[in-house]
Amino acid sequence: MEFNKIGVVGCGQMGSGIVEVAAKAGLEVLAMEITDELIEKGRSRIEKSLGRAVDKGKLSAEDKDAIMGRIKFTSNLDNFADSDLVVEAVTEDLKTKLETFVTLDRVCKPETALASNTSSLSITELAAGTNRPGRFIGLHFFNPVPVMKLVEVVKTVATDEEVIASARAFAEKVGKVPVLAKDGGGFIVNRLLVPYLFDAILVYQNGLATKEDIDNGMKFGCGHPMGPLELNDFIGLDTMYYIGEILFEEFKEPRFAPPPLLKRMVQAGYLGRKTGRGFYDYSK
C-alpha cells in the first residue's frame, strides 16, 4: 500500500518538520493542532523554514506556494478518517499519546497505518492500546527534520511486513534514509547517543575540561557538527532527562542514568536553547 494521504498529529518542532518534508515530496498533508493559535504557530514555522530555502535560492517562491497549498490544518482528529498514514508527533507523554491513538484507531478507516514519532516510549505499548497492532509502526525523525537525513522505522513483533515496506518507501519518498530497528529502548540512535551525551556531562561535571574544549574536541577531532554539550542544549535538557529516565528504567544500566548536573539544570529551568540557557547562554 502506498501512503499518499498523510496525517500528522502535533505541529510543534518535530510535527511541523514532518509536515514540511511530506508536502515537499508532493504528498497531501493534513496537520492537526489543538488550538487555532498552535495551528498558526505550526504554519509559520513551516513558512519560515521554506522561506529560508527560498532566500538561499534553493526553492522558488512558486514551489513554496505549491508546497503550502498541499498542507491543510485541522483541530479535529475525526478528519483523519480517510488518511493512509497518520504520524503522531504530540508531546512525549505516554498518556497523551495513548489517548491520541485510541481516538485515531476509532475514527480511521481499517487500512490506515498509525505511526508514532516517539524517541523513547515503547512502540509495542502504544500499539497495544489500539485494535490494529499489525498496522502500527514507529517513524522516528531527527531534529531539525528538514535537514537530518535519517528516519528510524521501528517494528514490533506484531507489525505487518507490508506496513514496514510501506513505511520505508514513505521515508524514502520524503527524502530520508530509513533504518529498520526492533522496538527496544532508544531504538538504534538514542541507545548509542544518550550514553555519549551523558558521559560528556559527567566529564564536564568532574572538571576534566571546559565545556568549550569538550565540544571542540568532538567537533574538530571527530567531525561532529555539534559538540556533545551543544547537542544536549539543542535537543533540550528536559528531553534528555526524560529519555534517560525511560532508558534507565528499561535497562537498569548506569550509562543511561541522567547525571546529577543534568537534573539540577532541569530543576533550575535551564533547558537549553529553548529557554535561552543551558550549558551555554543563548539569551543574546
Ligand code: 3HC
Ligand atoms: N529548519 C530547516 N533548515 C535548517 C534548520 C531548521 N531548523 N536548521 C538549519 N537548517 C539548514 C540551513 O538552512 C542550512 O541549509 P543549506 O545547507 O541548504 O544552506 C543547513 O541546515 C545548515 O544550517 P546553518 O548553516 O544555519 O547551521 P549549521 O551549519 O550550524 O547547521 C545543524 C545546523 C544542521 C543543526 C547542525 O549543527 C547539525 O547537524 N547539528 C547536529 C544535529 C543533530 O545531531 N540532530 C539530531 C539530534 S538527536 C534527535 O533528534 C533524536 C531525538 O530523539 C533526541
